Amino acid sequence: MxxxxxxxxxxxxxxxxxxVGGLAGHVAEPKQATPAPADRVSFYGSRxxxxxxxxQQRLAFAAYDVVTxxxxxxxxxxxxxxxAAAAMCTGQMVPGDSTTPAAPPADTGEAxxxxxxxxxxxxxxxxxxxxxxxxxxGKRPAALADLPRFPRDQLETQNSNGDLCIQACxxxxxxxxxxxRNLARLGRGTVTMRWSQLGFGKAxxxxxxxxxxxxxxxxxxxxxxxxxxxxxxMDQYVxxxxxGDQAWMRGGSYVVxxxxxxxxxxxxxxxxxxxxxxxxxxxxxxxPLSGGKEHDDPDFAAxxxxxxxxxxxxxxxxxxxxxxxxxxxRILRRGYSYTDGMFSDSGELDAGLFFIAxxxxxxxxxxxxxxxxxxxxxxxxxxxxxxxxxxxxxxGVSSSGDFWGSALFA
Amino acid sequence: MPKVMRTALxxxxxxxxxxxxxxxxxxKSSSSDRAAxxxxxxxxxxxxxxxxxxxxxxxxxxxxFQIKNVSATKVSEAELLREDTIMGxxxxxxxxxxxxxxxxxxxxxxxxxxxNAKTEKVDFTVSGSAAAAAGDxxxxxxxxxxxxxxxxxxxxxxxxLIPATRTFTDAVRANKLDAAKAAFAPxxxxxxxxxxxxxxxxxxxxxxxxxxxxxxxxxxWTGFHRIEKGLWADKSxxxxxxxxxxxxxxxxxxxxxxxxxxxxxxxLANGATELLNEVASSKITGEEDRYSHTDLSDFEANVIGGQxxxxxxxxxxxxxxxxxxxxxxxxxxxxxxxxxPYKKGDxxxxxxxxxEDQRRALTQKVDALAEPLSQVAAKVxx
Numbered sequence: 001m002x003x004x005x006x007x008x009x010x011x012x013x014x015x016x017x018x019x020v021g022g023l024a025g026h027v028a029e030p031k032q033a034t035p036a037p038a039d040r041v042s043f044y045g046s047r048x049x050x051x052x053x054x055x056q057q058r059l060a061f062a063a064y065d066v067v068t069x070x071x072x073x074x075x076x077x078x079x080x081x082x083x084a085a086a087a088m089c090t091g092q093m094v095p096g097d098s099t100t101p102a103a104p105p106a107d108t109g110e111a112x113x114x115x116x117x118x119x120x121x122x123x124x125x126x127x128x129x130x131x132x133x134x135x136x137x138g139k140r141p142a143a144l145a146d147l148p149r150f151p152r153d154q155l156e157t158q159n160s161n162g163d164l165c166i167q168a169c170x171x172x173x174x175x176x177x178x179x180x181r182n183l184a185r186l187g188r189g190t191v192t193m194r195w196s197q198l199g200f201g202k203a204x205x206x207x208x209x210x211x212x213x214x215x216x217x218x219x220x221x222x223x224x225x226x227x228x229x230x231x232x233x234m235d236q237y238v239x240x241x242x243x244g245d246q247a248w249m250r251g252g253s254y255v256v257x258x259x260x261x262x263x264x265x266x267x268x269x270x271x272x273x274x275x276x277x278x279x280x281x282x283x284x285x286x287x288p289l290s291g292g293k294e295h296d297d298p299d300f301a302a303x304x305x306x307x308x309x310x311x312x313x314x315x316x317x318x319x320x321x322x323x324x325x326x327x328x329x330r331i332l333r334r335g336y337s338y339t340d341g342m343f344s345d346s347g348e349l350d351a352g353l354f355f356i357a358x359x360x361x362x363x364x365x366x367x368x369x370x371x372x373x374x375x376x377x378x379x380x381x382x383x384x385x386x387x388x389x390x391x392x393x394x395x396g397v398s399s400s401g402d403f404w405g406s407a408l409f410a
Numbered sequence: 411m412p413k414v415m416r417t418a419l420x421x422x423x424x425x426x427x428x429x430x431x432x433x434x435x436x437x438k439s440s441s442s443d444r445a446a447x448x449x450x451x452x453x454x455x456x457x458x459x460x461x462x463x464x465x466x467x468x469x470x471x472x473x474x475f476q477i478k479n480v481s482a483t484k485v486s487e488a489e490l491l492r493e494d495t496i497m498g499x500x501x502x503x504x505x506x507x508x509x510x511x512x513x514x515x516x517x518x519x520x521x522x523x524x525x526n527a528k529t530e531k532v533d534f535t536v537s538g539s540a541a542a543a544a545g546d547x548x549x550x551x552x553x554x555x556x557x558x559x560x561x562x563x564x565x566x567x568x569x570x571l572i573p574a575t576r577t578f579t580d581a582v583r584a585n586k587l588d589a590a591k592a593a594f595a596p597x598x599x600x601x602x603x604x605x606x607x608x609x610x611x612x613x614x615x616x617x618x619x620x621x622x623x624x625x626x627x628x629x630x631w632t633g634f635h636r637i638e639k640g641l642w643a644d645k646s647x648x649x650x651x652x653x654x655x656x657x658x659x660x661x662x663x664x665x666x667x668x669x670x671x672x673x674x675x676x677x678l679a680n681g682a683t684e685l686l687n688e689v690a691s692s693k694i695t696g697e698e699d700r701y702s703h704t705d706l707s708d709f710e711a712n713v714i715g716g717q718x719x720x721x722x723x724x725x726x727x728x729x730x731x732x733x734x735x736x737x738x739x740x741x742x743x744x745x746x747x748x749x750x751p752y753k754k755g756d757x758x759x760x761x762x763x764x765x766e767d768q769r770r771a772l773t774q775k776v777d778a779l780a781e782p783l784s785q786v787a788a789k790v791x792x
C-alpha cells in the first residue's frame with residue numbers, strides 16, 4: 001500500500017518534468033520506460049524534489065553565505081551544484097576526475113557503492129541574497145520577507161539565516177551528509193557554510209496512509225499535515241502559482257526552518273495527563289483528547305462533564321495550530337528530530353525538532369501561526385526556538401541544460 | 411610530503427572501479443560514434459535559450475560530447491569552437507533526436523555554439539596537465555626551473571633560520587627572558603616557511619618543533635616549544651641550556667640535509683597545500699604556540715612558504731591551466747589580506763585576543779585557498 005503510493009507520486013513528478021524539459025537522460029529509451037528504481041527520486045522536473053516527496057528517514061541541512069560579489073561566479077556555482085546534485089541523486093559520483101593519482105578525487109567517496117537512498121537535494125535563496133551584491137534586489141519576492149521576532153525567540157546567529165540553503169534528505173544518513181559536504185567543497189571560495197544541521201529521524205508524514213512518526217517528546221505531531229498527493233491542497237498551500245509577484249518563483253515554494261530545542265529532562269518529568277493536555281492528544285494512540293482515532297477530527301467544543309472545561313485545553317498545541325482555528329490556514333511540515341549530543345555546561349541533552357515547513361507565502365501562513373503559538377502554546381514551557389531561516393525555493397530544474405535558479409538570473 | 415602522496419594512492423583502486431561502472435551506465439544512451447575509453451562525457455542539451463555544456467569544464471584528453479534536443483524548435487545543431495574554428499559539430503537534431511561527437515582536446519578556452527539560440531555561444535573550458543602539455547618544451551623548462559628555484563629558496567630560508575635561532579638560544583642561555591621572548595617568533599618564521607621539507611627528514615621535525623602533546627615523555631621533549639613553555643609558562647630559563655644546544659645542532663643538521671634534497675614539481679604543490687593544512691589544523695586553533703600566543707606569525711610564515719612554492723610553479727601552471735593559476739593567486743592574496751588587520755608593529759597581536767568568529771573567518775579563507783591549491787599537484791605532474 002505504502003509502496004504503491006510512493007510509486008504513484010514518483011510517476012507524477014516524472015510526468016510533470018516531461019511537460020517542461022522532457023525525460024532527461026532517457027531520450028533513447030522506449031516510451032514505455034521501466035519504472036524508476038524504488039531507491040531514487042527524479043532530480044529533474046517542473047518542481048524541486050524534496051518538497052512533495054514523501055519524507056525520507058534522514059536530513060542533512062546546510063545554510064551557506066556567498067563570499068564573492070561576482071554575479072557570474074554565483075551563477076557558475078549554481079550550475080556546478082546543480083550538476084553535482086543531479087549526479088548524486090542517481091547514485092553517481094560528483095562529476096569530475098576521481099581517478100588521477102596525483103589529484104584529490106572530485107568526489108569525497110563515502111557514498112561510493114551506496115544506493116541513492118531516495119536522495120533529494122533542494123535549494124533555497126535567503127532574503128540576504130537579494131541585497132545589492134548581485135543585482136537581485138528587484139527580484140526579491142514580497143513573500144520572502146524577513147521573519148519578525150516572535151515572543152520567546154532565543155535565536156542564535158550561528159543557527160540562523162544565510163544566503164543559500166540546501167536541504168538534503170535520504171534514507172541513508174551517509175548519502176544525505178555526502179551531499180552537503182560535497183556541495184560545500186565545490187563552493188569553496190564562492191560560499192562558506194554558515195550553519196548546518198543533521199536530522200536523524202523524520203518527524204512528519206505527508207500521507208494518511210503512512211504512520212505519523214513521533215517527535216522526541218513521544219507524541220504524534222503533524223497528524224493533520226498537508227497531504228502531498230492531494231494536488232489541490234499543494235496548489236492552495238504550498239506551490240507558488242501565477243499570482244506571485246516574481247515570475248521566477250512560479251512553481252516554487254517558501255521554506256521556513258526553525259531549530260526548536262526541547263527541554264527534554266523537564267518534559268520527561270511531566271506527568272502523563274499534563275503531557276497529553278499540552279499536545280491535546282493521547283500519547284500512545286495519538287487520538288484527539290475529544291475521542292476517536294488518530295486521524296479523526298478533533299472536537300474543540302467538547303467540554304469535560306465534571307469540570308465544564310474544554311476537553312482539549314485552550315492552550316493545547318493542537319488546538320492553536322489546527323486549521324479550523326486559523327481560517328483554514330495550513331503548512332506542509334517536513335521536519336526532523338535532531339540531537340547535537342549534550343550541553344557541556346549543564347550535562348543535559350541537546351535535542352529537539354528541526355522544523356521545516358513549506359508554504360506558498362510565509363507572511364500569511366507561518367508568521368500568523370507562529371505569532372499565535374509563541375504567545376500562548378502550552379508547549380512553550382518545554383521548548384525554545386534557537387535557530388531560524390526563511391528561503392525562497394525556486395521551481396525545479398527541467399533538464400541537464402538548466403540549473404537551479406536559472407529564471408532568477410534570466 | 412611523501413605521506414600525502416601515499417594517502418592519495420591508497421584510495422584509488424575503489425574509485426577507479428566505480429567510475430567505470432558509472433561511465434557504462436551513461437553510455438547506454440544513443441551515441442553515433444564510439445567514445446574513447448576513459449573519455450570524459452559532456453552533455454549538451456539544445457534549448458531555444460541556449461545550450462549549456464554540463465559539466466562546463468573537462469580535463470584535456472578524449473572528450474565525448476552527447477548532444478540532445480528535447481524540445482528546442484529554433485536550434486538543431488551544436489558546434490564546438492576554438493577561436494571561431496569549428497572543432498566538432500552535430501547537425502539536424504530536431505526535437506527528440508540526440509547524437510554525439512568525440513574529440514581529443516588540449517587545454518584552453520572553447521565555446522559551444524548553437525546557431526539561432528537566444529544565447530548562441532557558451533564558454534567551455536578544457537583544463538590541462540603537464541603530461542597533456544608535454545609537447546610544449548616551455549612547460550617542461552618552466553617546471554625544471556621551479557624545482558631548482560625552490561631548492562635555492564629552501565636553502566636560503568634555512569640559512570636565515572640558523573642565525574635567527576642563535577639569537578634566540580643565546581638570549582635564553584644569557585637568561586634574558588624578554589630578549590628571548592622577542593626572538594622566539596622571528597626565529598620560528600624561517601622554519602615554518604619550509605616545514606614540510608623538514609618533516610621529510612624523520613625525527614628532525616619532532617626534535618625541533620614538537621608540542622608537549624606530541625611527546626611520550628615530557629623529560630625527552632626538545633625544541634622551540636619546550637623553550638616556549640619555559641619562557642612563558644614557567645617564566646624561567648632553568649634547565650633550558652641543553653635544549654638550546656640541541657636546537658642549534660638540529661637546525662645546523664637541517665641545513666646539511668636540505669643541501670642534498672631534490673624536488674619534484676608535485677612536491678612543491680603538495681608541500682604548499684600541506685602548509686595551508688598546518689595553518690588550519692594547528693595555527694587557527696591556537697595549539698601551536700599555546701604559551702606565547704604568537705600563532706599569527708607562524709600563520710603568515712606558512713602562507714608565505716606556500717605562496718613562494720606556488721609562485722615558482724606559476725609560469726608553468728599559467729600554460730597548463732590559467733584558470734586554476736589565477737584562482738590560486740587570488741586566494742593567496744585574500745588569505746594574506748585577512749591577517750593584515752591583526753598586524754601590530756613588526757609582529758601580530760596576541761592570538762588569545764582573536765575571537766572565535768574571527769578565527770572562523772580566517773579558517774574559511776584558508777579553506778578557500780587550499781581547495782584549488784590541492785588541484786595543482788596533478789597539473790604539474792609530467
